Each structure stands twice: as C-alpha cells, then as structure tokens.
Amino acid sequence: MTVDRILPTGEAHDLLDLATDLADRELAPKVTDFESRGVFPREVIRTIGRAGLLGLPYPEEDGGAAQPYEVYLQVLEILASRWLAVAEAVSVHTLACFPVAAYGSDQLRKMLPDMLGGELLGAYCLSEPQGGSDAAALTTKAVRDGDHYTVTGTKAWITHAGNADFYNVFARTGGPGAAGISCLLADAATPGIVPQAAERTMGLRSSPVAQIAFDGARVPAERLVGEEGVGFRIAMQALDSGRLGIAACAVGLAQAALDYASAYARDREQFGHPIIDFQGLGFMLADMATLVSAARALTLAAARLRDAGRPYAIEAAKAKLFATDAAMKVTTDAVQVLGGYGYVADHPVERYMREAKVLQIVEGTNQIQRLVISRSLAKGR
Numbered sequence: 001m002t003v004d005r006i007l008p009t010g011e012a013h014d015l016l017d018l019a020t021d022l023a024d025r026e027l028a029p030k031v032t033d034f035e036s037r038g039v040f041p042r043e044v045i046r047t048i049g050r051a052g053l054l055g056l057p058y059p060e061e062d063g064g065a066a067q068p069y070e071v072y073l074q075v076l077e078i079l080a081s082r083w084l085a086v087a088e089a090v091s092v093h094t095l096a097c098f099p100v101a102a103y104g105s106d107q108l109r110k111m112l113p114d115m116l117g118g119e120l121l122g123a124y125c126l127s128e129p130q131g132g133s134d135a136a137a138l139t140t141k142a143v144r145d146g147d148h149y150t151v152t153g154t155k156a157w158i159t160h161a162g163n164a165d166f167y168n169v170f171a172r173t174g175g176p177g178a179a180g181i182s183c184l185l186a187d188a189a190t191p192g193i194v195p196q197a198a199e200r201t202m203g204l205r206s207s208p209v210a211q212i213a214f215d216g217a218r219v220p221a222e223r224l225v226g227e228e229g230v231g232f233r234i235a236m237q238a239l240d241s242g243r244l245g246i247a248a249c250a251v252g253l254a255q256a257a258l259d260y261a262s263a264y265a266r267d268r269e270q271f272g273h274p275i276i277d278f279q280g281l282g283f284m285l286a287d288m289a290t291l292v293s294a295a296r297a298l299t300l301a302a303a304r305l306r307d308a309g310r311p312y313a314i315e316a317a318k319a320k321l322f323a324t325d326a327a328m329k330v331t332t333d334a335v336q337v338l339g340g341y342g343y344v345a346d347h348p349v350e351r352y353m354r355e356a357k358v359l360q361i362v363e364g365t366n367q368i369q370r371l372v373i374s375r376s377l378a379k380g381r
C-alpha cells in the first residue's frame with residue numbers, strides 16, 4: 001500500500017523515491033535467500049552508502065546529507081518494510097557514527113566521510129554478558145598505559161561483531177557507576193579484539209550478533225572519544241536517537257505485515273466470500289492498520305522535536321515502546337489472517353513475527369522504556 005506522507009521538502013520526496021527504488025531492486029529480491037543462509041549482506045550496505053542513504057542525518061561537511069531526522073526515519077521505514085536486518089544495520093551504523101560525530105576530536109572526525117559513505121562499518125559495544133539493562137554497571141576495563149589504553153573484558157550481543165571495521169567500546173576508566181565510563185573508538189583489526197561465534201538467533205538471521213572478547217587490546221589514547229568519564233553520557237545520547245531508528249524499523253516491518261495480510265485477505269475465499277468481508281477478520285485488519293498509523297505518527301512526532309532542537313528523549317522512549325509493541329501485535333495478527341499458511345516459510349509473515357520480537361528487546365527493553373517514561377513522570381516532567 002502507498003503511504004500518504006507529508007514531507008518537508010522536494011529533496012525529501014526524491015530521497016524517499018530513491019530509497020523505494022533501491023529497496024525494490026536490491027533488498028526485496030535478496031532477503032529470503034540471505035535470511036535462510038544467515039549471511040550478512042555487506043555489499044548491500046555498501047550500495048546503500050554509495051547511494052548516499054547511510055549518513056542522512058549527519059552534516060554535509062562530514063560526508064552526510066544534512067537531512068532532518070524525520071526524513072531519515074522514513075527512509076529507514078522503507079528499508080525495513082523490505083528487509084529488516086538491512087534497516088537495522090543502517091540504524092546501528094548510524095548509532096555507531098554518533099560518538100565521533102558529536103564528541104570526536106578533529107583527528108577522529110576525519111574518519112566520518114568513510115563511515116558515512118559506507119566504506120567503514122561500525123558497531124556499538126555497550127552490553128555485557130552479566131547485564132544489558134543496567135549498563136552503568138559494566139565491567140570492561142580500559143587502563144591508561146602511556147599513549148595507549150589496555151582494554152580487557154567481554155562485550156555481548158554486539159551487532160556487526162566480526163564484520164565491523166570499528167567498534168565504539170564503552171569501558172571503565174574510573175570508579176564505579178556512570179561517571180567512571182569512557183568511550184574508545186577501536187579498529188576492529190586491533191590485536192586482542194576477538195569476536196566470538198555468532199549467536200543462533202530467532203530472527204534477523206542475516207544480522208551477525210556475537211560476543212567480543214577484549215584480551216588486553218591496546219587502543220591508542222587518541223582514540224578516546226570526548227573526555228574520560230563522559231562515555232555513559234555519549235552512550236545514552238546515542239541511544240535516544242537510536243531508539244527512534246528502532247521505532248522506524250518497527251513501523252516498516254508492521255506496514256509490510258499489514259500489506260501482505262490485507263492482500264491475502266482480499267484474495268482468499270472461504271464460505272464463498274473473500275475472508276476480508278467477514279467482520280471478525282476485517283476488524284482485525286482495521287485494528288492493525290490503526291496501530292501502524294499511530295506508531296508512525298508517534299515516531300515522527302518525536303523526530304520533529306529532535307529536529308527542532310527540543311528535548312525528545314522521553315518521546316523517543318514512548319515511540320520505541322509503542323511502535324515495537326505494535327509491530328509485535330500486527331505481525332502476530334498477520335500470521336492469524338493467513339491461517340495455516342501464515343505458519344510456514346512460503347509466506348513472509350512468520351519471519352516478520354520472529355523479527356518483531358527482537359525490536360522489543362534491543363536498545364533498551366520495553367520495560368526499560370517504561371522505566372524511563374515513569375521516572376520522568378515521577379519527577380513531574
């Protein structure tokens with residue numbers, strides 16, 4: 001279904017047309033094969049970068065496209081509607097470019113054109129095996145040793161592990177708690193950085209996720225992003241924006257499920273009628289369509305606050321919470337609309353349902369989003 005969009009500029013229309021064309025040509029024909037083989041489509045990400053769609057929200061002087069977040073998120077939504085793992089890769093890479101773009105030294109910022117052009121792929125290493133939600137309790141250590149930091153510890157669940165060219169590593173350089181955390185930008189080829197075997201995930205199988213062991217890895221001191229002790233602030237600011245990316249991915253996935261289920265219900269007949277004519281099913285589709293529209297509206301409203309330079313973290317948490325819960329419900333109902341055919345891999349809706357689940361977990365589980373929102377209410381904000 002064509003979504004009726006109000007976009008801020010003609011350039012934004014052109015970008016969405018470009019994204020739709022690229023998604024139809026490069027993503028839709030490949031997704032089933034790559035997902036079934038569990039292979040990361042590195043070349044597809046490079047193609048997206050060369051098309052100018054990887055650095056959309058970053059300034060032109062850094063190699064980005066200086067687009068409002070509102071526009072970037074709608075591009076992401078289109079990519080997600082064809083291949084969630086690719087859209088998630090774009091979202092995670094955009095998140096991984098944030099520390100250098102917002103806090104990096106002039107020296108580090110020289111890497112941005114290659115990062116935003118897709119030649120260098122990034123990863124964001126915050127979670128650890130003993131905890132993801134309580135990120136401020138992380139235990140990976142970075143000890144200053146002359147002109148290097150020696151990094152020791154284990155990161156968990158790292159998207160692009162083993163495939164990325166650079167890792168944002170959040171590590172403890174000081175005492176306990178958030179104030180003791182710093183951010184280092186490590187080259188993936190650094191001796192002592194050892195990606196482990198990929199996790200065997202429920203969905204998003206073409207997106208590599210693994211632990212990374214840091215075994216005395218020596219990272220040059222000039223790779224410190226910002227100052228010592230500001231790492232947690234960098235990590236949380238990156239996540240505020242990243243959560244909007246996950247919300248947009250959820251909207252795209254839910255839209256794909258809705259479109260597929262509606263088309264199926266118009267075509268499939270039982271008792272001599274298209275099944276969409278049975279009110280029980282038609283109303284289910286109506287609820288799915290309403291959830292998709294509401295999720296999109298909430299996500300773009302939060303993005304517009306960000307674009308206006310206003311506080312948006314709480315609205316981003318609400319958008320991530322609502323859009324990913326909506327995607328879970330819509331994809332589950334899409335399976336129901338197809339009946340038995342929804343449960344087999346001949347149709348994409350079973351994949352959509354498996355993929356939706358992870359969106360409720362990454363970049364802060366939906367319980368953590370509720371925590372963020374309820375804490376702001378407790379403060380009377």
Ligand SMILES: Cc1cc2nc3c(=O)[nH]c(=O)nc-3n(C[C@H](O)[C@H](O)[C@H](O)COP(=O)(O)OP(=O)(O)OC[C@H]3O[C@@H](n4cnc5c(N)ncnc54)[C@H](O)[C@@H]3O)c2cc1C
Nearest residue numbers: 124125126127131132133157158159209362363364365367
């Ligand atoms: C496919 C995938 C990709 C990922 N990619 C990355 C990545 O690139 N980089 C990265 O750093 N991390 C990544 N993650 C990690 C992800 O962010 C964490 O899994 C998530 O933050 C939850 O952490 P955890 O798994 O340790 O669960 P836990 O923190 O152990 O939580 C377990 C359960 O307890 C709940 N819970 C915890 N605390 C509270 C509380 N205070 N109140 C209520 N409920 C609570 C949680 O919501 C959850 O349901 C990825 C995860 C997956 C599955």
